Amino acid sequence: xxxxxxxxxxxxxxxxPLWADPFANVASPFSLLPALGRAFDFPDVRSVARVEAGxxxxxxxxxxxxxxxxxxxxxxxxxxxVVTVKAEAADGSARxxxxxxxxxxxxxxxxxxxxxxxxxxxxxxxxxxxxPRERAPEPAKAKPLKVQLRPAAEARAPEFEADxxxxxxxxxxHNIDPSSARVEVDGRRLHVTCKATNGxxxxxxxxxxxxxxxxxxxIVAKVDxxxxxxxxxxxxxxxxxxxPAKASIKVQNMGTxxx
Numbered sequence: 001x002x003x004x005x006x007x008x009x010x011x012x013x014x015x016x017p018l019w020a021d022p023f024a025n026v027a028s029p030f031s032l033l034p035a036l037g038r039a040f041d042f043p044d045v046r047s048v049a050r051v052e053a054g055x056x057x058x059x060x061x062x063x064x065x066x067x068x069x070x071x072x073x074x075x076x077x078x079x080x081x082v083v084t085v086k087a088e089a090a091d092g093s094a095r096x097x098x099x100x101x102x103x104x105x106x107x108x109x110x111x112x113x114x115x116x117x118x119x120x121x122x123x124x125x126x127x128x129x130x131x132p133r134e135r136a137p138e139p140a141k142a143k144p145l146k147v148q149l150r151p152a153a154e155a156r157a158p159e160f161e162a163d164x165x166x167x168x169x170x171x172x173x174h175n176i177d178p179s180s181a182r183v184e185v186d187g188r189r190l191h192v193t194c195k196a197t198n199g200x201x202x203x204x205x206x207x208x209x210x211x212x213x214x215x216x217x218x219i220v221a222k223v224d225x226x227x228x229x230x231x232x233x234x235x236x237x238x239x240x241x242x243x244p245a246k247a248s249i250k251v252q253n254m255g256t257x258x259x
Contacts, residue, residue, distance in 0.1 A: 049085075049100040057127040063098040067119030074114040074123060081105050081133065085121050092189055092206050104130045158196050158203050168234040171207055178223040183231055185213045190233065197227045211239040 054060040061083050066072065069087035076083050081102040088095050098121075106112070108129045115122045159174040173181070173192055180195035180202075190207045213219070218237035224230050 049098045051100070051103060054124060057130075059102070059104070059125040059130065061100060061102070061123040061125065063100075063121040063123075065119060066096060066098070066116070066121050069094075069096060072116055072121060074121065076102075076106055076109060076112065076123075078106055078109065083123055087121075092186065092191070095204060103133075105133045107131050158194055160192070160205050162207055168232060168237070169209065171231040171233070173205075173229040173231075175227050176223075176229050178227065178229070181221070181223065181229045183219070183221045185216050185219065188212050190219075190231070192229070192231065194229065209233065209238060211241070213237055214239050 048064045050062050052060040052062055063085045066085070066087050068089065070090040071088040073086045074083070081104070083100050083102060085098040086095070087097070102125070104125075106125065106129055111126050111129045113124050115124070158176050160171070161174075162169065162171045164170075171190065171192065173194060175197045177195040177197055180193075182193045184191040184193075188209045188211065190209060190213075191204065192207070193202055193204050195202060213233070215237040219231065219233050221229065221231045
């Protein structure tokens with residue numbers, strides 16, 4: 001299992017960020033950003049991904065609310081100019097992702113750095129790694145789309161249950177979109193990711209197996225009916241149980257003390 005994307009990852013370092021706004025009194029392409037966030041000072045609305053001005057005309061891409069995550073990957077798609085951050089807790093029990101589109105294109109990506117500072121991930125794009133975006137083609141004429149309203153009651157969250165029997169371990173997930181189900185194995189952990197029936201949100205659950213998986217191809221995952229995922233982990237797909245030692249210990253007679 002990996003959180004790596006197809007794009008080039010950037011190393012993470014721990015260092016205090018420096019915040020400044022060199023564009024405050026200078027006209028530049030990035031002055032189109034509305035005071036780099038200052039114009040949108042809504043006390044009840046907080047963005048978890050934003051672009052700020054850094055020193056020496058650098059851009060700072062800030063991703064908030066990532067405290068408590070240790071496995072963090074940062075990537076930039078140089079075709080769409082999208083920065084993506086994917087994070088996972090050390091025990092694999094939680095994941096988070098952040099996405100933002102840059103106001104410029106990128107070049108010299110080896111000069112771009114990323115830092116994990118407290119609850120933030122800060123990506124620094126120096127001036128030499130910025131370049132103007134290519135002119136976008138004329139947008140196609142908008143076509144009207146029919147919007148179908150769905151009652152909230154139909155989008156039920158998946159229900160997870162696990163059980164052990166003579167064959168092995170069985171994990172059942174009810175109320176899922178069959179085409180969205182994904183099952184992964186990582187040592188002793190079995191990860192299930194899926195969408196709810198008639199829903200669009202990903203649900204994730206990690207199950208701790210008693211022993212590590214040694215025969216992943218022995219695990220069977222299938223959709224039973226319209227919205228039930230059944231995952232079967234046979235006992236022989238796991239490491240063999242080590243039988244407790246059983247033996248007779250000979251008692252040695254060392255003689256009587258002082259004899």
